[in-house]
Amino acid sequence: METPVTEAPRPFDASLPAASRQLQVIATTDAGTRAALLEARHLARRLRFADIVLIVPRIASSTASLEAPETEAATIEKYRGLASVSGVDATVRLCVCETVRDVVRWMVPRGCTVVLGGQRRWWWPTPEQRIADLVKRSGHSTVFAEASGLR
Secondary structure, eight states: OOOOBSSOOOOOOTTSOGGGGEEEEEOOSHHHHHHHHHHHHHHHHHHTOSEEEEEEEEEOOTTSOOOOHHHHHHHHHHHHHHHHHTTOOEEEEEEEESSHHHHHHHHSOTTOEEEEEEOOOSSSOOHHHHHHHHHHHTTOEEEEEEOTTOO
């Protein structure tokens, strides 16, 4: 399974800002997130990135009440477990926001590489492909990991 790189990620360079040495993974579906974490693990080893950050978007309207802290803690633990099973030591960040665009704007540092995973279609982009396009248009190096074989 070949993972297309939209823009070539940069190898680790200690002189770069800390954000540039991080791989950001944006959680999508369970299978897509697993594929992205596996690809991030591969890229981190090959290109010697310093850290992997898993961003978990939780879309909520501005009028919606926030969930109980226990629910949010359970969500974070779920994604920590997913990262652990994938063999990735990742920092998990839960982002409560109105749109995915807010996640990219406020949570993804400039100059970093972003990995996303999901299904791929050629005739009509999937939601995951649309998020990857948004990230790329925002000026980030973007890697899309196909999740076709993962369940």
